[in-house]
Amino acid sequence: MATGRTHRPATRSRGIPEATVARLPLYLRALTGLSERSVPTVSSEELAAAAGVNSAKLRKDFSYLGSYGTRGVGYDVEYLVYQISRELGLTQDWPVVIVGIGNLGAALANYGGFASRGFRVAALIDADPAMAGKPVAGIPVQHSDELEKIIADNGVSIGVIATPAGAAQPVCDRLVAAGVTSILNFAPTVLTVPDGVDVRKVDLSIELQILAFHEQRKAGEHAAAAADERKGPDGELPAVMPA
Amino acid sequence: MATGRTHRPATRSRGIPEATVARLPLYLRALTGLSERSVPTVSSEELAAAAGVNSAKLRKDFSYLGSYGTRGVGYDVEYLVYQISRELGLTQDWPVVIVGIGNLGAALANYGGFASRGFRVAALIDADPAMAGKPVAGIPVQHSDELEKIIADNGVSIGVIATPAGAAQPVCDRLVAAGVTSILNFAPTVLTVPDGVDVRKVDLSIELQILAFHEQRKAGEHAAAAADERKGPDGELPAVMPA
DNA sequence: CCATCTTTGTGCACGCGTTCACAAAGACAT
């Protein structure tokens, strides 16, 4: 995966572990699929398989929300969809602004997954005056000058940053000053924010680098086994990989 | 953050913890910045601040790679850049294919962070015949029929999936069958792969939902404090949020 | 009403990751 939370020292919000919160959207997606196929109930085993997790973990996760299952039967799909939605706060409307309408910002604006779950794109904002007024995903882009007014008028508390790295921190500061308290950051920079503001980051480059590490390891082990030359007593890779 | 690794039961590759591997790209980025500003050495405290982590954690992370620091002085920036790059496998060339050239795929193709670090976009692939030949980010899109041939000809081992959810699993299967062993998945689906294949996923919708959870919590606590009405003895939120 | 069978909810143990705190190591000045 490509996300990571920024510090937050395991602040177990209201007794629900962070790790569980991170999985709830996964369960919700699987349940929505079942709901659309009119499946009335589901066992922890089935749902866990659909979500790609351990069934014991899933049951423990749900136990933090309450006892919503029926022993011998399983979980009521519709009821569980409602409970998880409510727990995640998806029963209310979340206006979101996207700042930085380049390739990525445009992709985000067009992404259907937002609107489908309580999230509404309230505005698209870009620093380039040439972009102003130009419609992206049916929404006219507005200039950065309007940022504070847009936040205030729409009661926006969640901001998405898709600007170049250099612009991210200044944009972040303005968002926070205007009242935004949750930020999803796509720019490859470490953002500094005051206490009380949540930042999550998505970094495409980092994900690829992690994959490359494991890929190299696989190739290295393979090569080492094939060559079978003197290797460290603990099966260590050679200090320099052969080209 | 928006990433998460898919199972891999804490496989500590060659003694380097997963958590450490995930932070190495972060350190590398901070170090690259210092290198460009010709800073010769850096202390764990300074570098940790730049990367947004605890300094003790950074030192322990580096200790897994070896003793590359000098006590009383700090770390040599250039040397550390080289060591981390080598460890992550970035000193070699990684050809990558991107499958699904919609808004997101195009954004990824244009993303500069790939080329800058040993990653090379070997091909863009889409199922739509109308897209074939059309250049995106200077690279002509090729049709899915060519997928297997492209993988083989270029020796591609890393694939990026940016297709709609429904197409992801079939595409994944074809990639794996053709020899790809690492996949970065942007489609909102749980991918099933054989052992030995790494999958990381980036899910925009999930990240927003996690932010919404914390946002609701903040608003709820705030409202509860303001109203100050009978609340649970453990400071629990009311079962149903007021509209 | 009782027995059986399925599935939940959870007590418990284990392991990874984080953080503290300090000893060892080396630079630097005198």
Next chain:
DNA sequence: ATGTCTTTGTGAACGCGTGCACAAAGATGG
């Protein structure tokens, strides 16, 4: 050469997350 001062590298303790394994709960059939 010796002492002082800075900064690394790591031993140890702690806490979170995971998974096993089972008891409790309820459905279902006779």
